Amino acid sequence: MTPTLTFHGAAGCVTGFCARLVTEHATVLIDCGMFQGSKTLKALNYQPFPFDVGKVDAVLLTHAHIDHSGLLPKLMLAGFEGPIYATAATRDLAAVMLVDAGGIQENEVESLNRRNQRRGIPPVEPIYTAEDGKAVAAQFRKAKLGEPVAIAEGITATWHPAGHMLGSASIAVEVGAPGQTKTLLFSGDLGPGGSPFMDDPDAPAGVDHLIIESTYGDRERTGFDSASRRQQLAEEVRAAHEAGGPLLIPAFAVERSQELLVDLLELMDAGEVPKADVFLDSPLAIEATKVFQARGWRPGLQSNPFEALRPSNHLRFLSSPAESDGLDRLDGWHIILAASGMCDAGRVRKHLKRLLWRKEATVLLCGYQATGTLGRLLAEGAPRVSIRGDEVRVRARIRQLDAYSGHADASGLVRWAKARTPVAGSVFIAHGEPDAAQGLKRRLAEAGFAEDRLLVPALDETFLVGEGPATLADQAPPRLPPRAAGSLDWHNQRAAFQLALGEALKAAPDDADRERMLHVLQAALEAYRG
Known part of the structure; x- marks a missing residue:
């Protein structure tokens, strides 16, 4: 055959x-x-x-x-x-x-x-x-x-x-x-x-x-060689520091987190960026880092670049939920790396919910953001997002750094x-x-x-x-219609509509106008139902 x-x-x-x-x-x-x-x-x-x-x-x-x-x-x-x-x-x-x-x-x-x-x-x-x-x-x-x-x-x-x-x-x-x-x-x-x-x-x-x-x-893509991307990271870190708040990096737990940490620590040691307490808030990234230390030897360098990724005064590994929750009490300049990189799961979602509305905070996206993910919505400039059923206004600085993809x-x-x-x-x-x-x-x-x-x-x-x-x-029958796999779905559209409706209701001049708006929408729904 x-x-x-x-x-x-x-x-x-x-x-x-x-x-x-x-x-x-x-x-x-x-x-x-x-x-x-x-x-x-x-x-x-x-x-x-x-x-x-x-x-x-x-x-x-x-x-x-x-x-x-x-x-x-x-x-x-x-x-x-x-x-x-x-x-x-x-x-x-x-x-x-x-x-x-x-x-x-x-x-x-x-x-x-x-x-x-x-x-x-x-x-x-x-x-x-x-x-x-x-x-x-x-x-x-x-x-x-x-x-x-x-x-x-x-x-x-x-x-x-x-x-x-x-x-x-x-x-x-x-x-x-x-x-x-x-x-x-x-x-x-x-x-x-x-x-x-x-x-x-x-x-x-x-x-x-x-x-x-x-x-x-x-x-x-340009500037993804080691020196260029480290320079780009330094510029983003300095700008986040000047903004006056924390820097949150939604990072893929395996590879991206480790590479970012290596470069962040080297930049701080060289005095190229302001020193900060850096928190790796991902149990998976912490466990994966152990594998990198065991398997990351580079014969050409005659060293393991991940060897330095161990807890210290400035690098904290947060394994337990209680340690992660403690970040809620922090103010001022610090850096958090948390999974997932596309913001669709993991501890990063609670940090986004806490920080997105703060204009002094910075969110730095460092990897590919797939269609339909929260990370993609932020990258495309959504003014409001829904996280765990709650509407969150986006006032933080949203930045992207493709060099680490x-x-x-x-x-x-x-x-x-x-x-x-x-x-x-x-x-x-x-x-x-x-x-x-x-x-x-x-x-x-x-x-x-x-x-x-x-x-x-x-x-x-x-x-x-x-x-x-x-x-x-x-061919067997496909599980999805053509192009559906790479498109926004009705769940995304519903969330966007709910956010837009909330904005329109808030912007209406008075309650009578709000009632008229809802009456029109209710009539449209009844007409659709037949």
Whole structure:
């Protein structure tokens, strides 16, 4: 049979990557990520997998970020008992990240069920628990960079450095009998290169099919080399200090938090920014930092740049909720790093609720913000937001610093793809919002790739990946309408409408005008109902 490749995540959006490769003898998943973004998109995490879990022989994991690994415990609970192959650093990071993800779900579901009980709505269950996140660790198997691993009959995989985060990799999957193999190269998330913290992205040239991410497929970034981004960070820190309030950095707990802390401490030691008490308010980031200290040795530097990240007079690690709550009593200049980076979960939400209305405070966004997330709303200048059901006015300074994103920009993606040529078959452009994916498709065509072999898969779309260009296979019904994965949903629209209605009611000249406004809206609702 001709192998098939189905995109069950990060198709039309940047989260939830999961590709299912089916051959004559085996079925493997490349990543099994959790969806993040709009409530409609996140609802997919609770639905059954759109494939027979019992037929999955193995999982090949590119890296530990939750949008690539976050549904592995759910896969285990659904009956998957096979191996999960990953680099040693990815294995160690996933061991703490999946436990943390399960704990967050338990806490959020507990809070949601209290609200649902008051509303008369049946309770819900978490996707998985912290114990489930711990249990799935037993299924991990180590893969070394550059060393082929026999995955199943007729399938061999080799991991290559991707430069995105500690342990991240691109995976070359060889399918078929010896002498008749076809190679599918999965980029994973690609870093921009030039980082002192990890190797530059690399992978073999001359593949049959290429699957490439497109997070920044329509954007060029400047100043992401080590010196430039440290200078940009210094400018933002100095400006936040001059504003007179605290600096809150919603930071991805793994990689971004550690890199930011290294640079912040070095800038303070050099006298380039005002000294401050720095609080790492993320249990996951604290645990992940231990992995960086164990796995972060850089042969080229003959040192581990993360070795200095230990509690001190100026760097505080806040593990317990009580320690985190103590930040509420702080005034004046200090710096807080708290997860999650897209502001959709974790302790950062309570800090945003406390600080967003204060004009002297600064919020510095340092990573990609997906459509439908609170971080994206703040980045786009929302004057008011809803956090945990409460309306919060945005008066704080909202700043962005793309230099710390772990993704290559459009030019970097094109360079990486060209270095993998010749590509005998097709190039699949995934892991990007629609404009980003189409932007990368246009750039790859301009770089010499045949446009009819550049494919942007939709969610749950299946392709035949044999000799020559890929072709569409028989399709199962999609779980979402076209373009829904990368768009704002009705939940976002309702929240925006409620905020706008509140503003309009406040701005009305008198109660009579407010009553007229509500009467018009009520009439429109009744007319809609028929």
